[in-house]
Amino acid sequence: MSGKLQPTPEFLEWEANFMPVCVNDLIPYCERRLKPAFWEHIRDGAMDGETNRNNVDVYKKIRIRPRVLRDVSNIDTTVKFFGHTFASPIGLSPTGSVQMCHPEGEKVFARTVAKMNQAYMCSTATTVSLEDVAAEARGVPDYPFAKTAHIPNLFFQLYVFGDKKVTEALVKRAEREGYTAMVVTVDTPRLGRRLTLIRRPGELGKRVWANFETKDSDPTKFANKGGNLGLSSNFSDTLNWDSDIKWLRSITKLPIVLKGIMSGEDAELAIKAGVDGIYVSNHGGRQLDTIPATLEVLPEIARVAKGKIPIMFDGGVRKGTDVFKALALGADYVFIGRPALYGLTWNGEEGIEQVLNWLNEELRLAMVLAGTTSIKDISKAFVRHESEYWKL
Ligand SMILES: Cc1cc2nc3c(=O)[nH]c(=O)nc-3n(C[C@H](O)[C@H](O)[C@H](O)COP(=O)(O)O)c2cc1C
Incomplete structure (x- = not known):
């Protein structure tokens, strides 16, 4: 299911001089290296992609307020999260x-995060089974x-399927x-209207559901038919707080995090439901177009949830300063979607390591130059919306 184009002599000549130094430098590489259907699938959001674009652009509206003379010789980017100390947030x-x-x-x-002591969320819709992903992390030399x-x-x-047996089997595995x-x-509850999937039926290949091809996945035989659109038609669209979140709570002792919380009201309901974490995300703008950028809703969610349960966050993060701003506005742990795929397309394992190294270094430098030495000290005091500077 490779999405890569056969490299042409022109591409190889161009690639020989390609020396990226930040995440955004990788975009023209992926554009040239991937087949159009795959590149568009990764790049695009739902419909016109307004939310997808805003996710990235919104960081420009936030200014970092630097403080000086604060001895920044010792920067600590570690963060404790679900009982573990990670190298960076x-x-x-x-x-x-x-x-x-x-x-x-x-x-x-899996290998990269085990080596670098960072976090990875393995999707339900993987091309490698969740068992093989876990084995890969465990197999990293000297992995503690x-x-x-x-x-x-x-x-x-976890995607919740209409068939509870399917969902439960994934949870247990x-x-x-x-x-x-x-x-x-x-x-x-349904897939957003992603125009590439509709315009290019069949071009993305069908093998997106490795989790349903293992010996443990008998009840899910339906799954591997019809690629993204086929499988997602089996997601539960009756998904609700009572019969699904309570039910999940009853079948697993693992902490439960809800990904896709985009309002203070739902953050409040999540806390009431007894979940263990909130993940502010709009699915990279791939679900309902024209909903807010994730950074825009983060303050209202932090007002309700900060300090009560961990707040995870993603959407449009491309630079260390973006991470800094999300942390300042209330996120405890920040995730990247597309940048990881860019790094992987460019240079496999080294590529994804490089993406994380860039972001870690950029965050570290942002901390040095903004005058703060630890992640927990990155607070709202370090940021302002641009409009505040024009209240003359
Ligand atoms: C190609 C692609 C596939 C994705 N697949 C999933 C998925 O299987 N499950 C999920 O919860 N989110 C999925 N997402 C959304 C990401 O988890 C994440 O919320 C989003 O990409 C973050 O925005 P960013 O790409 O701007 O960093 C996907 C996103 C992309 C770009």
């Missing part, structure tokens, strides 16, 4: 279909969690493999 969002970017697919993500019951660097992203938490995507 930057992780990899769940993305399906990763083999379109690299033949080893999601395995590369090679044999422990659970793997702190791996979370499992993820538990057995040692995933840290169950991240339930709640913004996808």
Whole structure:
């Protein structure tokens, strides 16, 4: 299911001089390297892509307010999250279909986060089974969690299916493999209107559902028919607080995180429902177009949830300063979706490591130059909306 084009002599000549130094530099590479259907599938949001664009552009409206003379010689980017101390507050969002970017697919993500002590959320819609993803992290040389019951660097992203047996089988398998938490995507009772999938039926290949091809997945035989659109038609569109979130709570002891919370009201309901984390996300603008950018809703969610349960966040993060701004506005842990796929397309394992290294370094430098030495000290005091500077 490779999404890559056969390299032409022109491309190889261009590639020989390609020297990226930040995430956005990778975009022209992916545009040239991937088949159009795959590139558009990764790049685009739903419909006109307004939310997708705003997710990225909104960071320009926030200014960092630097403070000086604060001895920034010792920067600590570690962050404690679900009982584990991670090297930095930057992780990899769940993305399906990763083999379109690299033949080893999601395995590369698992190895990278285990090596770098960061977090990865393995999707339900992977091209490698969740068992193989977990084995890959455990297999990293000297990995301290090679044999422990659970793997702190791996979370499992769950889509809830109409058939509860299908959902339960996934939950049990993820538990057995040692995933840290169950991240339930709640913004996808149906797939958003993604025009590439509609315009180019069949061009993306069908093998996006490795989790349904294992010996443990008998009840899910339906799953591997029809690629993205086919499988998502089996998602539960009756998804609700009572019969689904309560039910999930009753079948697993793992922490439950809800991915796709975009309002203070739902954050409040999530806390009432007893979940263990909130994940502010609009699915990279791929579900309902014209909803707000994630950074725009973060303050209202932080007002309700900050300090009560952990707040995860993704959407449009491309630079260390974006991470800094999200942390300042209330996120506890920030994730990247597309940038990880760009890195993987460009240079496999080294590519994704490089993406994380860039972001970690950019965050570290933002902390130095803004005058703060630890993640917990990055607060609202360090940011202002641009409009505040024009109240003359
Ligand atoms: C190609 C692609 C596949 C995705 N697959 C999933 C998925 O399987 N499950 C899910 O919850 N979110 C999925 N997402 C959404 C991401 O988890 C994440 O919310 C989003 O990409 C973050 O925005 P960013 O790409 O601007 O960083 C996907 C996003 C992309 C681009």
